Amino acid sequence: MKATVMYSAGDVRVESVPDPRLLEPTDAIVRITHACICGSDLWPYKEMQSSEHGRQMGHEFVGVVDAVGADVRTVKRGDLVVAPFAFSDGTCEFCHEGIHTSCVHGGFFGVGMENVGGGQAEAVRVPLADGTLFKLPVGKDDALMPSLLTLTDVMGTGHHAAVTARVRPGKKVAVIGDGAVGLCGVIAARRLGAEQIIILGRHPGRIALAREFGATDVVGERGNEAIECVRELTGSFGVHSVLECVGTDQAMRTAIGIARPGGAIGRVGVPHYEEIPNAQPSFYGNITVSGGPAPVRSYIEELLPDILEGRIEPGRVFDLVTGIDCVPTGYQAMNERKAIKVMITF
Numbered sequence: 001m002k003a004t005v006m007y008s009a010g011d012v013r014v015e016s017v018p019d020p021r022l023l024e025p026t027d028a029i030v031r032i033t034h035a036c037i038c039g040s041d042l043w044p045y046k047e048m049q050s051s052e053h054g055r056q057m058g059h060e061f062v063g064v065v066d067a068v069g070a071d072v073r074t075v076k077r078g079d080l081v082v083a084p085f086a087f088s089d090g091t092c093e094f095c096h097e098g099i100h101t102s103c104v105h106g107g108f109f110g111v112g113m114e115n116v117g118g119g120q121a122e123a124v125r126v127p128l129a130d131g132t133l134f135k136l137p138v139g140k141d142d143a144l145m146p147s148l149l150t151l152t153d154v155m156g157t158g159h160h161a162a163v164t165a166r167v168r169p170g171k172k173v174a175v176i177g178d179g180a181v182g183l184c185g186v187i188a189a190r191r192l193g194a195e196q197i198i199i200l201g202r203h204p205g206r207i208a209l210a211r212e213f214g215a216t217d218v219v220g221e222r223g224n225e226a227i228e229c230v231r232e233l234t235g236s237f238g239v240h241s242v243l244e245c246v247g248t249d250q251a252m253r254t255a256i257g258i259a260r261p262g263g264a265i266g267r268v269g270v271p272h273y274e275e276i277p278n279a280q281p282s283f284y285g286n287i288t289v290s291g292g293p294a295p296v297r298s299y300i301e302e303l304l305p306d307i308l309e310g311r312i313e314p315g316r317v318f319d320l321v322t323g324i325d326c327v328p329t330g331y332q333a334m335n336e337r338k339a340i341k342v343m344i345t346f
């Protein structure tokens with residue numbers, strides 16, 4: 001089968017690799033129909049050290065179950081399923097607490113784990129299929145597919161940022177980052193009833209989409225200027241909730257700078273800083289710093305009806321569609337910010 005393999009920064013290729021096969025009785029093999037390139041794939045695309053064997057990429061996919069192991073009960077051959085970016089058993093202590101990304105038997109797709117490939121491929125082995133896969137109530141050509149595909153990661157991650165930043169009805173929210181996750185964070189904040197939603201970003205197309213998703217204000221400045229602008233927009237106190245969807249030191253400094261006393265920050269950008277900055281301002285402001293990898297699996301049931309009934313349209317973040325052979329071009333387009341998010345169809 002064809003799969004996307006990254007060898008070093010900027011060197012991503014589509015290659016023939018062995019077909020995945022069932023290794024455990026709890027496995028499923030999924031033939032992928034739709035997949036995406038994630039903003040988080042751009043970190044290795046910028047930074048990866050060269051690797052002789054490469055790393056199979058991708059962690060966002062929808063597909064049709066091709067085979068299941070003897071112990072799989074909840075999905076069968078022919079089912080259309082969505083997978084979260086992490087696999088999990090659904091039965092351990094942390095899965096029961098809704099933190100599926102900390103499943104004691106779990107792991108992640110597309111990070112080079114032994115015998116677990118990636119989602120930017122024609123097929124993938126899914127460990128712990130019962131706990132991981134969610135059967136979709138539509139066909140693979142359904143018009144809602146782009147939005148359903150965001151349940152694998154970005155919509156669930158934007159929602160997680162909003163939940164961990166404690167977004168509540170009537171509150172003031174800021175979203176740092178105008179990538180797909182930030183845009184889904186705007187959807188999530190509005191869905192949870194925020195009254196004011198300030199997007200921090202400067203890319204015109206993305207900002208326009210953010211406004212359609214529910215952003216009420218836009219701040220294009222960065223650093224201290226951005227902090228001043230947000231304070232001006234919020235009667236000088238700052239916001240109750242910050243959705244930090246970038247992961248840089250500067251983004252965290254801004255987040256702490258714009259959170260009002262007693263506020264909360266939901267971090268979903270993978271941190272590319274060693275220490276959380278501004279310890280004293282966050283301490284004296286009683287600011288909660290929360291967030292982490294979104295337990296997307298636990299949010300699928302909650303978000304799915306809103307997509308099926310048309311209340312949210314996160315699939316609008318896709319602005320480039322490609323086949324598997326052109327995935328490297330898709331990486332380039334996202335890295336150069338020419339595309340918000342790339343959908344791969346098979």
Ligand SMILES: [Zn+2]
Binds near residue numbers: 088089091092105
């Ligand atoms: Zn678990």
